[in-house]
Amino acid sequence: MTYGIIIATAVVAGVGIVIGLILGLADMKLHVDVDEREAAILEALPGNNCGGCGFPGCSGCAAAIAKGEAAVNQCPVGGAPVAAAISEIMGVAAVETERQVAFVHCNGDCENAAQKYEYKGVSDCRLQAQAPGGGSKTCSYGCLGGGSCVQVCQFDAIHVVNGVAVVDKENCKACGKCIDICPRHLIDLIPYSAQESVACKSQDMGKLVNGYCKVGCIACHICEKNCPAGAITVENNVATIDQEKCTHCGTCVEKCPKKAIHKIS
Numbered sequence: 507m508t509y510g511i512i513i514a515t516a517v518v519a520g521v522g523i524v525i526g527l528i529l530g531l532a533d534m535k536l537h538v539d540v541d542e543r544e545a546a547i548l549e550a551l552p553g554n555n556c557g558g559c560g561f562p563g564c565s566g567c568a569a570a571i572a573k574g575e576a577a578v579n580q581c582p583v584g585g586a587p588v589a590a591a592i593s594e595i596m597g598v599a600a601v602e603t604e605r606q607v608a609f610v611h612c613n614g615d616c617e618n619a620a621q622k623y624e625y626k627g628v629s630d631c632r633l634q635a636q637a638p639g640g641g642s643k644t645c646s647y648g649c650l651g652g653g654s655c656v657q658v659c660q661f662d663a664i665h666v667v668n669g670v671a672v673v674d675k676e677n678c679k680a681c682g683k684c685i686d687i688c689p690r691h692l693i694d695l696i697p698y699s700a701q702e703s704v705a706c707k708s709q710d711m712g713k714l715v716n717g718y719c720k721v722g723c724i725a726c727h728i729c730e731k732n733c734p735a736g737a738i739t740v741e742n743n744v745a746t747i748d749q750e751k752c753t754h755c756g757t758c759v760e761k762c763p764k765k766a767i768h769k770i771s
Contacts, residue, residue, distance in 0.1 A: 543595055544572035550591040551581055556660055558582045558681030571596070579603050582680040583661075605698040607675040608664065608684055610655075612692050613705040613721045613768065614648035615668040620718040629653050635689040644718035647708040649692055655684035675770070701754040702747060706766045709742045715764075723766040729758040 548568035555563040559580045561570055570576035571592060579589035579601045586605070593600040625634060625642040631652035634641050641650045651669040663677035664684055671684075675698060685693045692707055704723060708715050712724030725743040737751035738758055745767070747758070758767045 541572045544568050546595045547571050547592050550584075550588055550595065552584050552588065554583050554660060554679075554681070556583060556679075556681040556683065558679070558683070577601065582606065582682070585679075606680040606695040607678040607698050608673045608680065608682075608693050609675075609696045609700075609703050609770070610649060610664075610671045610673055610693050611703070611705055611707045612647075612649040612670055612690075613766070614643060614645055614719050615670040617668070618720045619648055619669070620644040630657075631655070632687070632689050645708055645710075645715075645722065647690060647692075647706075647710070648719070650690065654687045654689075655693065658683040658687050697749050700749050700752070701770055702752060702756065702759055703749075703768055703770055704745045704747060704766055705768045707744055709744055711743060715743075721765050724764055726763060728761050728763065729767060732757050732761045 545568075548565055551564040551568060553564055557563065559567040559576070559582065561567040561576070561580075564581075567576060567580055571578060571580060578592045578596055578598060579586075581588050581592075586603070589603070590600045621642050622639055622644050623642050625637065627633065627637070629652045631650040631654040634650045634652045640646050643650070649670040651666050651671070653666045653671070655664050655671050656666060660681070660683075661677050661679050663674050663679070664671055665674070666672075671693070673684075673693075680695055682695070685695070690707070696703055705721070706719075706723040708719070708722050712726065715722035715724050723744045725740050725745070727740050729745050730738045730740050734755060734757065735751050735753045737748045737753070738745055739748070740746075745758075747767075756769065759769045
């Protein structure tokens with residue numbers, strides 16, 4: 507009996523030693539060195555995993571930065587403070603970049619934009635765009651008001667107000683999710699310091715715009731002709747502002763006969 511116990515114990519011990527050796531060899535074979543900077547960068551990132559950096563979550567962003575495949579200011583949510591911390595980790599000079607915020611190029615709310623019919627259904631802009639006539643609004647370029655952008659925003663920075671999406675720039679982290687989901691491509695990023703922007707993207711002729719929107723751009727070129735900085739151009743029947751050239755004089759806001767250019771608060 508004792509002899510049997512000794513044999514069993516020896517067998518179990520032998521098997522344990524063999525397994526230990528196998529695991530040790532596997533660890534040596536499969537071991538991957540972890541860049542300490544990657545762990546430090548991951549710690550510095552905000553942890554929202556929003557994908558605004560273009561990588562699958564914060565861990566993907568941290569790995570790319572540590573490998574030199576992404577910029578130290580790759581994270582739009584963290585902004586300048588996080589970029590400065592990562593710059594220190596990477597041993598490079600901090601990159602000065604201006605904060606960006608989302609802006610909705612439409613002011614076609616319930617008072618300003620004509621409606622073809624009253625939409626009753628799922629509040630999702632992508633579905634509404636597939637409804638008869640491409641949505642309830644007469645303007646085929648305007649905000650559908652379904653709130654898809656609201657649903658994807660993790661920062662409570664965008665809300666539908668009176669039928670049109672409006673961005674709270676203080677809460678916006680420029681993650682870009684609202685930009686990606688908008689079926690009308692009405693949202694883009696502008697500098698936080700921007701004071702004027704065109705709240706319209708209609709490419710229809712002015713006569714048509716006048717028929718369905720009180721505040722739509724009619725491509726009259728008045729803003730373009732009066733901008734002292736040459737920051738405004740009218741192409742495809744809609745005005746756009748080059749924010750790098752804009753001096754924030756406000757002339758375009760004053761001169762626009764349709765009030766399609768907004769003074770951003």
